[in-house]
Amino acid sequence: MAAEARGIQRWSGWLFVSPWLLGLALLFVYPFVASLIWSFSEYxxxxSPRYIGTDHYERIASEIVQGKGFGKALWNTFYYAAVSIPLSTIMAICLAVMLNWQVRGQAIFRTLFYLPSMVPMVATSILWLWLLDPRDGMVNGLLSFFYEAPPxxxxxxxxxxxxxxPFQFGSKDGLTLMSLWGVGNFMLIYLAALGDIDGSLYQAAELDGAGSFQKFRHITLPMLSPIIFFNLILGIIQSVQAFTQVYLxxxxxxxxxxxxxxxxxxLFLAAFRDLEMGYASAIAWVLFVFLALMTWGLFRSSRNWVHYRGVRI
Amino acid sequence: MARPLPIVILLLLAGIVAVWGATISLTNETPLDREEVVFWHFWSGSDGEVVNDVVRRFNASQSDYYVRAVSMPGNNFDMKLFLSITGGDPPDLINQDDPIVGDWAFRGAIYSMEEIASVEEVENMKDWLLPSARSLGEYDGRLYAVCNGLDIRALYFNRELVEEALGRSVPDELESIEQLDMIAELCTQYTDGELTQIGYLPDPRRLWAWGPVFGGDFYDEQNGQVTASDEAIISALQWMQGYRQRLGANAVATYRQNDQSLPNKMFPLLANRYAVILDGQWRVRDIEAAQKVSRTRGEPVTRYGVWPLPAESRQGKTGWVNGNVFLVPRHANNAQGAWEFIKFWTGLEGHEKDAAETCVAGGWIPVSKHVAESLEFQTYLSEHPLFARFVDFAATEQVPTPLVPGASRYYREVNNLVQRVMYDDEVVDLTAELNMLEQTMQKHIDRIRSHPSFAEEQADE
Known part of the structure; x- marks a missing residue:
């Protein structure tokens, strides 16, 4: 009887999770496997897809060597990520630290700095297109005091x-600047983490004669390091997935x-403009491997700089 | 204890949804005695209203077919279409304006008109269309697309600025590229060392127009060869590069990029930012609107004119044409109904007056000289002399982007190269770059051609 009840319970469990499992199978596992097969096909x-071996991967390799097509896109993405991630990290931490100061109107400041993150990407892109117009844009209006030929x-x-x-900013720099506009999400996470830091650590440091910078360097940053690590991984994934703003x-x-x-x-142009689904799938897989390796590398390196409650794991 | 308020609100909401749903279903309902023709297009706003009006007039004239027009965003249009074709439930008719006809025809994604209409009817349609309109739809000897509106580019000029610079009246046509260069130089102005007005600046996307005007071809149809490194195309690109060398890459990028897409009052010609600019017939409305505003305010009215591209070594080609085309997706349920609508829109078989009405409402160039010559349209032209020039140009030999498999990528790659030439001070070896582009594109096209098309695969099955 008890065994029968356990059986029913087990099946009930499977029944309850089945909608999610079905979704996983149809919307994740199937496309995942299908794209791997297509990456070796002309489609x-x-x-119907026709097997062509590793042609697409060879093409990707040759484009990387020549710096054309995928090679160009890879460099652009690397540049965008390498500039925007550190900048947004620094900016988000600085904003979070400042917004953590006990000043009058703290809640208003927090809301104001978070607000831009709530603006839809399409609206943000159009706004920045105007702001960064080289001839009539507000940003170049200010920069014209410093530049003979504004960016x-x-x-x-x-x-x-x-x-x-150097300092002649182009389209990727514009995208980077735009990404800083949406730094509020990261800032919010840092803000929450700052509130979690034990005040006694700062008191102890003060007793030892530590100044503001030393406290920031030796307490705040290490205590925030798990969040920095998390945001770093998220930032890399977001850079690689950046589409709407680039398209616009x-x-x-x-x-x-x-x-x-x-x-x-x-990837989008290859798949839906040139109808090269196979090549687009190969790009997606190269990207997947690249991201997996990056994440693995970050996890490995995190042992040296990420502190969990003051302890490095 | 019953809580009546939430229940009342819930019932009210359900009622609104029900009424709304019923209204939608009523407005979309196809009469029972008619066959539905589903038409996907990407027009919206005032153009969308013109399209809805054509559809309404067609439906009123019909007893067999009923067109249901569906306006869709342009950016995912292709993806939705291909999914619908592979899913076996495509629309019956679509509108497109990208250079995809050759590619989709080769892949078998669309029917040729010969497959859905009689040989006689298709021949009539070919005769009906202007050569430039026909060239947008012919691939491999068959008519795969029917043009429903031509886009013609020509050189708009500010008559006041050009007259002042020349010190005499402006010619009706430019004799040569040198004359254009001379006017460009005379009209270019600097204030305190800063560029404030451009005489003329070639748009990087228009090597497709200047290449043929210089006498070049981007594709050799007879031998199936990409000919991007044609000497005449290299000359055209060198000429464009000359503007960058004179003005500097920074100025070219600042002035050129995006200017084409600035709408209405922001059209740079109206802001005196350019003296001469290459653009399409739709700008006539912007110019007329600006002139009307000046008249209303009692201000001096700036005069504008339009030149065809100068005939340096034209070899019969006067410019580059593109436009909107009708396509019938493979496996469309009602291809015959789609064909009837195509005939109605283009004015064939006694519908000239309707077609003229459509062109007048949209400010579109008719695809047939019979429609252009109709009384309704001639009346419109007499009131819009600038637009009439474009209608004249449409009747000359304008060449489209080659109708070949992989044309979308070819179009993109050429534009990318020209942008690099124009926006970067780095010296680019034009011959080497065009040669490389030619090889890449030849390989791309050959690869597409080496696989069986959708139609062939379906036939095998």
């Missing part, structure tokens, strides 16, 4: 954080001259 959505932002192919055109500012082409062609847009 245009209309005809071109979304209309330029330059890379401001590079040796080839580049009119869906990665213009000018592919300077804003990030991997997600390259």
């Amino acid at each position: 245009d959505l209309l005809t 071109l932002w979304f209309q330029g192919i330059q890379e401001g954080v590079s040796t080839s055109s 500012v580049s009119e869906g082409t990665g213009q000018p001259a592919e300077s804003s062609l990030l991997i997600s847009l390259q």
Whole structure:
């Protein structure tokens, strides 16, 4: 009797989770496996996939070597991630620390700084297109005091954080600036983490004669390191997945001259403009492996710099 | 204890939803004695209203078919269409404006008109269409798309600025590229060392127009070869590069990028930012609106004119054409109904007056000279002389982006290269770059061609 009840209970459990399992199978496992098969096939959505071996992967490798197509998109994504992630991390931490100060109107400041994160990406993109217009934009209006030829932002192919055109900001820098506008989400997590830091740690440091910077360097940062680590991984994934803003500012082409062609847009163009589903699937898999390796590397390195309650794991 | 208020609110909401649902179902209802023709398009706003009006007039004229127009966002249009084709339930008719006809025709995603209408009817349609309109739909000797509206580019100019710079009246047509360059240079102005007005600046996306005007071809149809490194195309690109060398990459990027898409009053010609600019017939309405505002305010009215592209070595080609085309997806349930609607829209078989009415309402160029010559349309042209110039240009030999498999990518890659040439001070070896592009695209097209199409696969099954 008891065994029968256990059996019913077990089946009831499976029955209750079945909607989720069904969703997982149809919307995740099937596309996951199918895209792997398609990455070794020529497939245009209309005809059946035809096996062609590793052609797409060879093409990706040659494009990386030549710096064209996927190679260009990879570099653009790397540049965007390498500039935007550290900047947004620094900015989010600084804002969180400042918003943690006990000042009059703290709640209002917190709301104000978080508000931009609630603006839909489409609206944000259009707003920044106007703000960063090289001729009539407000940002260049201010920068014209410092620059003889103000940056071109979304209309330029330059890379401001590079040796080839230092401080001549182009389309990717515009995207980076735009990403900082949405830093409120990260800021909120840091703010919550700051509230979690034990006040006695600061008191002890003060007794030892530590100043503000030393407290920040030796207490705040280490205590925030698990959150920094979490946000770092999230930031990398978001950079690789950035699509809406890139599509809008580049009119869906990665213009000018592919300077804003990030991997997600390259994948979209290959799949739905050129009908190269196989090649697009191969890009997705290369991306998946790349992200997995990055995450693995970060987890490995986290042992050296991430502190959980003051202890490195 | 019953709580009546939430129940009343719930019932009220349910009632609203029910009435709303019933209204939708009533407005979308196809009469029982008619066959439904589902038409996907991406027009909205005032253009959408014009389309709805055509559909209404067609439905009123019909006893067999009933068109149901569905406006969809353009960015996911292709994806939805292909999923619907593979799913076996596509719309009966769609509208497109990208250079995809050759690609979709080769892949078998669309029917040729020969498959859905009689040979005689298709021949009549081919005769009906202007050569430039026909060229947008012919692939491999068959008519796969029927143009429903032409987009013609020409050189708009600010008559006051050009006259002042030349010190004499403006010619009706430009004789040569050199003359355009001369006007461009005379009209370019700097204030305190800063560029404040551009005479003329080639748009990087328009090598497709200047290449053929210089005498080049992007594709050799007879031999199936990509010919992007054609000497005439290299010359056209060198000429465009000359503007970058004179003005500097920074100025070119600042002035050029996005200018084309600035709408209505922001059209840069109206802001005196350019003296001459290459754009399409839709800008006539912006110009007329600006002139009307000046008249209302009692201000001097700026005069504008339009030139065809100058005939340097035209070899019969006067420019680049694109436009909107009708396509019938493979496995459409009601291809015959779609064909009837196509004939109605284009004015074939006695519908000239309706077609003229559509073109007048939308400010569109007719695809047939019979419609353009109709009384209704001629009356419209007499009131809009600038627009009439575009209708004249439409009748000349305008060439489209090649109708080949993989054309979307070809179009994109060429534009990317020209942007690099125009927006970067780095010296680019044009011949080498165009050669490389040619090889890449040839490989791409050959790869597409090496696989059986959807139609062939279906036939095998």
